[in-house]
Amino acid sequence: MTRLPSAVRGAVTTLAALLALTTASATARADTAPAAPADFVALRTVDRTILQDMRYVTAHNFVGERIDGYRRPLCILTRPAAQALHRAQTKLLRQGYTLKVYDCYRPQRAVNHFVRWAQDLDDQVMKGEFYPNVDKTRLFEDGYIAEKSGHSRGSTLDVTLVRLPTRPTRPTRPYVPGEPLVPCFAPQRDRFPDNSVDMGTGFDCFDTLSHTLDPRVQGEQRANRLLLKSTLEEQGFVNLAEEWWHYTFKPEPHPETYFDFPVSARSLTRAPESPAHDAHR
Incomplete structure (x- = not known):
């Protein structure tokens, strides 16, 4: 075997030591859940009157x-988005309404969970309520599921209106896995209990009836959608046309960054770490 010169051997040894140290550091970071940047806040610290019905922490x-990633029923947003939502809430309270959020910041690990579920065509347990008219093979093609979500950037939320005085924030009874399901576009009185106003469909209804300005949605249902839309747009939010509940505050503080810290109070109190950027943006 050829013997390397002493200078080369020394360089190789140094490089090996550096690689070992780097690997150990990477492993330590991987074992520690990332924290939120300093400009992320819990919505309740900005406005305690906005109702929170965080669906993804439930079944x-x-x-x-x-x-995955939802450890507490907590709405987390960038501070500018939370402040804009507070301004909208102040106006709505004077009109006899309150906002209610279903989802706010969403970690990338949750999006990955959605993708794995969508790829498992045998799992159609919730089809009867959330996508009764959509073949699961089309969820990606039709845009209902994607590998990246604006929610992970921290300024997007899913929101509705509740008329004052409010009924209980949570449904009057808990969801029981396996119970009979009612389509999300059925009359409101038949759908799973929710204290929001009638928007024509339930939240996360994978159907074209969920398009904010679908012409089939008229009367009080359309008026409710337009009230939510106009109020939020005045404060800088932009609606996703395919989902009446989906709004993004503009300009986004983190327009090209997808975060993965868990939804928990602890994520907001630990020392911030550098966020991972989307390699495919």
Whole structure:
């Protein structure tokens, strides 16, 4: 075997030591859940009057189980988005309404959970409520599921209106896995209990009736959608046309960054770490 010169051997030894140190550091970071940047806040610290009905920490969602990364029923947003939502809430309270959020910041691990579920065509437990008219093979093609979500950037939320005085924030009874399901576009009195105003469909309804300005949605249902839309747009939010509940505050503080810290109070109190950027943006 050829013997390397002493200078080369020394360089190789140094490089090996550096690689070992780097690997150990990477492993340590991987074992520690990332924290939120300093400009992320819990919505309740900005406005305690906005109702929170965080669906993905429960089993009552289109997957049918608690979603990865949701450790607490907590709405987290960038501070500018939370402040804009507070301004909208102030106006709505004077009109006899309150906002209610279903989802806010969403970690990338939750999006990955959605993708795995969508690829499992045998799992259609919640089809009867959330996508009764959509073949699961089309969820990606039709845009209902994607590998990246604006929610992970921290300024997007899913929101509705509740008329004052409010009924209980939570449904009058808990969802029982396996119970009979009612289509999300059925009359409101037949759908799973929710204290929001009638928007024509339930939240996360995978159907064209969920398009904000679908012409089939008229009367009080359309008026409710337009009230939510106009109020939020005045404060800088932009609606996703395919989902009456989906709004993004503009300009986004983190327009090209997808975060993965868990939804928990602890994520907001630990020392911030550098966020991972989307390699495919």
